[in-house]
Amino acid sequence: MSDTKNKTVKFKIKRQITPDSEAYWEEFEVPWKPSLNIVTLLMAQHENPTTTSGHKTTPATYDANCLEEVCGSCTMIVNGKVRQACTALVDKLEQPITIEPMRKFPVVRDLKVDRQRMFESLKWVEGWIPIDNTAPIGKGPNISPEKQEFAYNLSRCMTCGSCLESCPQWSADESFIGPQAIAQAVLFNTHPTGKAKESDRVEALINNGLNVCGNAQNCAAVCPKEVDLVAAISEANWQATKHVTKKFFGVR
Amino acid sequence: MSKTKIAIIGGGLAGLAAAMKIAEESSATKDCLVQMFSIVPVKRSHSVCAQGGINAANNTTGDSPHQHFDDTVYGGDFLANQGPIKRMCDEAPNIINLFDRMGVPFNRTNEGNIDRRRFGGTLHPRTAYAGATTGQQLLYGLDEQVRRYESQGLVEKYEGWEYLSTIFNENNQCCGIVAQNLTTMEVKAFPADAVILATGGPGAVYGRSTNSVSNNGLAVTSLYHQGAKYANGEFIQVHPTAIGGDDKLRLMSESARGEGGRVWVWGDPNKKWIDNDGNERPCGEKGKPWYFLEEKYPAYGNLVPRDIATREIFKVVYEYKLGIEGRPFVHLDVSHIAREKGIEYLDRKLKGILEIYEKFKGVDPHEVPMEIFPAVHYSMGGLWVDDNTQMTNLDGVFAAGECDYQFHGANRLGANSLLSCVYTGLMVAGPEALKYAKSRNVQAEDTPSKVLEAEVKRQQEFLDKLINMSGPENPRKLHHELGELMTANVTIVRNNEDLEKTINKIDDLKGRFWNSTIPDKGNWANQSVRYAHQLYYLFDLAEIIVQGALNRNESRGAHYKPEFPERNDEEWLKTTIASYDKSTGKPIISYEEIDKSLIPPRKRDYTKKSVVGASKN
Ligand SMILES: Cc1cc2nc3c(=O)[nH]c(=O)nc-3n(C[C@H](O)[C@H](O)[C@H](O)COP(=O)(O)OP(=O)(O)OC[C@H]3O[C@@H](n4cnc5c(N)ncnc54)[C@H](O)[C@@H]3O)c2cc1C
Numbered sequence A: 001m002s003d004t005k006n007k008t009v010k011f012k013i014k015r016q017i018t019p020d021s022e023a024y025w026e027e028f029e030v031p032w033k034p035s036l037n038i039v040t041l042l043m044a045q046h047e048n049p050t051t052t053s054g055h056k057t058t059p060a061t062y063d064a065n066c067l068e069e070v071c072g073s074c075t076m077i078v079n080g081k082v083r084q085a086c087t088a089l090v091d092k093l094e095q096p097i098t099i100e101p102m103r104k105f106p107v108v109r110d111l112k113v114d115r116q117r118m119f120e121s122l123k124w125v126e127g128w129i130p131i132d133n134t135a136p137i138g139k140g141p142n143i144s145p146e147k148q149e150f151a152y153n154l155s156r157c158m159t160c161g162s163c164l165e166s167c168p169q170w171s172a173d174e175s176f177i178g179p180q181a182i183a184q185a186v187l188f189n190t191h192p193t194g195k196a197k198e199s200d201r202v203e204a205l206i207n208n209g210l211n212v213c214g215n216a217q218n219c220a221a222v223c224p225k226e227v228d229l230v231a232a233i234s235e236a237n238w239q240a241t242k243h244v245t246k247k248f249f250g251v252r
Numbered sequence B: 001m002s003k004t005k006i007a008i009i010g011g012g013l014a015g016l017a018a019a020m021k022i023a024e025e026s027s028a029t030k031d032c033l034v035q036m037f038s039i040v041p042v043k044r045s046h047s048v049c050a051q052g053g054i055n056a057a058n059n060t061t062g063d064s065p066h067q068h069f070d071d072t073v074y075g076g077d078f079l080a081n082q083g084p085i086k087r088m089c090d091e092a093p094n095i096i097n098l099f100d101r102m103g104v105p106f107n108r109t110n111e112g113n114i115d116r117r118r119f120g121g122t123l124h125p126r127t128a129y130a131g132a133t134t135g136q137q138l139l140y141g142l143d144e145q146v147r148r149y150e151s152q153g154l155v156e157k158y159e160g161w162e163y164l165s166t167i168f169n170e171n172n173q174c175c176g177i178v179a180q181n182l183t184t185m186e187v188k189a190f191p192a193d194a195v196i197l198a199t200g201g202p203g204a205v206y207g208r209s210t211n212s213v214s215n216n217g218l219a220v221t222s223l224y225h226q227g228a229k230y231a232n233g234e235f236i237q238v239h240p241t242a243i244g245g246d247d248k249l250r251l252m253s254e255s256a257r258g259e260g261g262r263v264w265v266w267g268d269p270n271k272k273w274i275d276n277d278g279n280e281r282p283c284g285e286k287g288k289p290w291y292f293l294e295e296k297y298p299a300y301g302n303l304v305p306r307d308i309a310t311r312e313i314f315k316v317v318y319e320y321k322l323g324i325e326g327r328p329f330v331h332l333d334v335s336h337i338a339r340e341k342g343i344e345y346l347d348r349k350l351k352g353i354l355e356i357y358e359k360f361k362g363v364d365p366h367e368v369p370m371e372i373f374p375a376v377h378y379s380m381g382g383l384w385v386d387d388n389t390q391m392t393n394l395d396g397v398f399a400a401g402e403c404d405y406q407f408h409g410a411n412r413l414g415a416n417s418l419l420s421c422v423y424t425g426l427m428v429a430g431p432e433a434l435k436y437a438k439s440r441n442v443q444a445e446d447t448p449s450k451v452l453e454a455e456v457k458r459q460q461e462f463l464d465k466l467i468n469m470s471g472p473e474n475p476r477k478l479h480h481e482l483g484e485l486m487t488a489n490v491t492i493v494r495n496n497e498d499l500e501k502t503i504n505k506i507d508d509l510k511g512r513f514w515n516s517t518i519p520d521k522g523n524w525a526n527q528s529v530r531y532a533h534q535l536y537y538l539f540d541l542a543e544i545i546v547q548g549a550l551n552r553n554e555s556r557g558a559h560y561k562p563e564f565p566e567r568n569d570e571e572w573l574k575t576t577i578a579s580y581d582k583s584t585g586k587p588i589i590s591y592e593e594i595d596k597s598l599i600p601p602r603k604r605d606y607t608k609k610s611v612v613g614a615s616k617n
């Protein structure tokens, strides 16, 4: 146990002070403790913002809230892989650990990026159940346990953006809406009440590049919540085919 | 006439529910605009952490809203006005139905109805749930409906803005708020005809807790500085089952026990405990698991209320010294469920939390019993609000959700918080704030700009003062000290001598605070100045909690003083109220009578089945 006393963790943070300034790297070293994760390293950096070479710098700005991988805030790139900082355990990572902001979203400062576009795309697909009102008119439709499991899987999406980051087709300024919003459209299209808006949602997906998806399946591989994006995208494509066919024959 | 404006601070369950209701009520006339302010994008609010479920009586299991009401009042050790609790429990089934219609994927029975599980402090399966991420699913349901209104122009979101204070006109009526953009650091006034604070719990006072980072207590304490009353601060819930961590204590939900999880340590017959009849009994058998909650509380077993489970675990570890391998942990075991009913069954019910355990501990709880210990979790206390309207004592400022004090008395029952958050936002604070906003004589838009600007200036000057502090102290280290102090002295067991010392030490920390340096002087996404700003308020919030605890010489619910081990209704069945004394910077404590007109107080005893108290209604 004697060697754990002087054990340290070495890590590098990619810094960028404003959205249009140059990025640069800074290196840090902090004492090792059991069960550290990337957020605890960043907290330590805030407590003592001094680089390995003794230079006083500023605390690196970052987003984090729940600290248990359910809010999606702390997505960043750790040792080259997109993931949540709060569940990235230091002892499982090779050092020096590199910590960078997501690459596909505009950097606000340091590790904080702007993912507003993900919430906007939920508006494009009318990502809600169109209930009449909140009056006490009784319960909703019965749902079988199988349907519930399907919906629950899609509904665990925490808008973290890992899938978009890893998708070869998606970028913040192109028109492809990306796997996250596609999956949410499917979620609402398969609900008995949500179905009423199916054709609007499918139309929105088609207009926002549904067919651009090249089926690389990177998204499903990186999704921390195991959202079944492959099944969702194939369901969306099927809904689109039905929709186009109906439109062709003038069925409404 | 210009549009009515309502500012909602916070987009957790309470804030979103209020926004949805107000937008709905004004969707025909389009004469009211909701402006929502939140530190984090609302979809990332702390409510997503809630795991186990939400309570509503389900008549098919012999349960009833009255039973729910009684369990809640009894579980809270009678320290809450009964009228609001009764109304909440009566509305609960409607709330579940609404979420059901909104598409929340609750777990289902074979027939396709909403499934229920049992939670602490009741004998009825009353808790609706969506896997073990119920809060996330409920929040998403509300977030979606609010997004719908946002796309119709009825709601505007200010995400990444922090509320700093409320603006009052010369009649002391609220006329707006001041908030700061956390990227540009701009401080700005927003006129508002009514304000709803829905900013959640104060976990940060304890440094580490089960709360999210944004539960920093700033909004509520700032309002307290402006004259708001804070009630029952000393009632802090310590949850029995969590796992440790340097950044956060991660909860293993009560639903684990609701699904049959058992709490145990290895037995040791040489150690003794005394039962209710005064008999000495052995702490289990050598070499066998001792299921101490089941043995001590045969009626409720592992599902006794949290204050009781927490104290028992504390005793097992520190009094009987039976913690796992001498460490301060006990087992929470669900592995037998995986063996008996299969891994898939267990995952359908609890995957969300088992995943957390495995990710952070590197051990698979399907196979190996978990190791857990109590953690600071929830505040029963909060802003004092009116029984009927959820308005604070400040004219035009309402509170809803965990930041109010109304529903949980001295101890909250599991799965009742999501309910009180939604109930207060949707059915009380939301509609009442709208009513208030529409009926006022002077519209907030007509507030002279100098009134608005004066408050902006006051806040800006304060921020400048913080940024210009200089000295050897480090705000992060001061926060650790505060957290450790509070955790050691103001949680499970409280002693007057320690509480007095704690107050002195907090005073000392407050002084040292002004001797610290902020490591970032910039004005772009500066998180260091924010951190210091929040810490500044935490000291006063801590003092409210400690002073309330020091005064209250009895034991009730989560507040346990060995010097005064019994509940004392004669002297202490009353609400603690703290008001800020501007001249000393200290809380002035007073008390208020409690409405106990529906269920007469009776002694809590969870070794036996609780018999519903006589209702005078
Ligand atoms: C791990 C965990 C599990 C839980 N499980 C359950 C459960 O199963 N059942 C149950 O009933 N309860 C549970 N609870 C309790 C419950 O989750 C909370 O009490 C509830 O979610 C609080 O909701 P809220 O709407 O009051 O506030 P929160 O969800 O905490 O939201 C607060 C909002 O306020 C914003 N905010 C805060 N300060 C400011 C400011 N100054 N300016 C602007 N915005 C601000 C935040 O950004 C956020 O949007 C659990 C709690 C925890 C910690």
Ligand code: SF4
Residues within 6 Å of the ligand: A156, A157, A158, A159, A160, A161, A162, A163, A164, A179, A180, A183, A222, A223, A224, A225, A226, A227, A229
């Ligand atoms: S689908 Fe998965 S990866 Fe994509 S945003 Fe949602 S949770 Fe993240």
Ligand code: FES
Residues within 6 Å of the ligand: A063, A064, A065, A066, A067, A068, A069, A070, A071, A072, A073, A074, A075, A084, A085, A086, A087
């Ligand atoms: S902080 Fe919420 S996902 Fe990491």
